[in-house]
Amino acid sequence: MRRPNGMLGFNWGDNVEKVILQLGLSGGAWNQWLGGGGFDVYSHPTRMVKVFEQLCLVCLVSRAVKFEGIQFIFSDCDRRKMELSNVVRSGFGMEASKRDLYHVWSTGEVIRFAREQDRNICILTVTGPKFGRAHQAYLLTRGFRELFNSLQPH
Numbered sequence: 001m002r003r004p005n006g007m008l009g010f011n012w013g014d015n016v017e018k019v020i021l022q023l024g025l026s027g028g029a030w031n032q033w034l035g036g037g038g039f040d041v042y043s044h045p046t047r048m049v050k051v052f053e054q055l056c057l058v059c060l061v062s063r064a065v066k067f068e069g070i071q072f073i074f075s076d077c078d079r080r081k082m083e084l085s086n087v088v089r090s091g092f093g094m095e096a097s098k099r100d101l102y103h104v105w106s107t108g109e110v111i112r113f114a115r116e117q118d119r120n121i122c123i124l125t126v127t128g129p130k131f132g133r134a135h136q137a138y139l140l141t142r143g144f145r146e147l148f149n150s151l152q153p154h
Helices: 016-022 078-093 130-150
Strands: 029-032 040-043 049-051 056-063 065-076 101-104 110-115 121-127
Touching: 016 056, 016 065, 056 130, 065 078, 065 130, 078 101, 078 110, 078 121, 110 130, 121 130
Parallel strands: none
Antiparallel strands: 029 040, 040 056, 049 056, 056 065, 065 121, 101 110, 110 121
């Protein structure tokens, strides 16, 4: 499996405004990414894109106007998780599996497909090396925080 150098015909480092225009996502909103690091997230609440023949919402991740990562948000995940997982794996040339998909390259790129806790959505995250490292750190921090909180007396 080759590491991702972009998605939907765009490369990491491309001007994110160009990506927004070409995907037809104008009119959305920018927010600071929860993990910080100078990354921002752009999303449009109603416009969908097609990835691997599946319609989904999309969030673009940028830093200093450069395209650094993308998240695809699939609805009705509880019912479709295995189907979506296999579609995503196939799209990246991977074998079908029942395990969650989380692949990290030594250069920092990430592909992660997982169901979000307490929500009926699955998120496919595909990153370049800059956002990939920040995303990994964010997930580790979140996981340790959840573990710590679960060990506290209630």
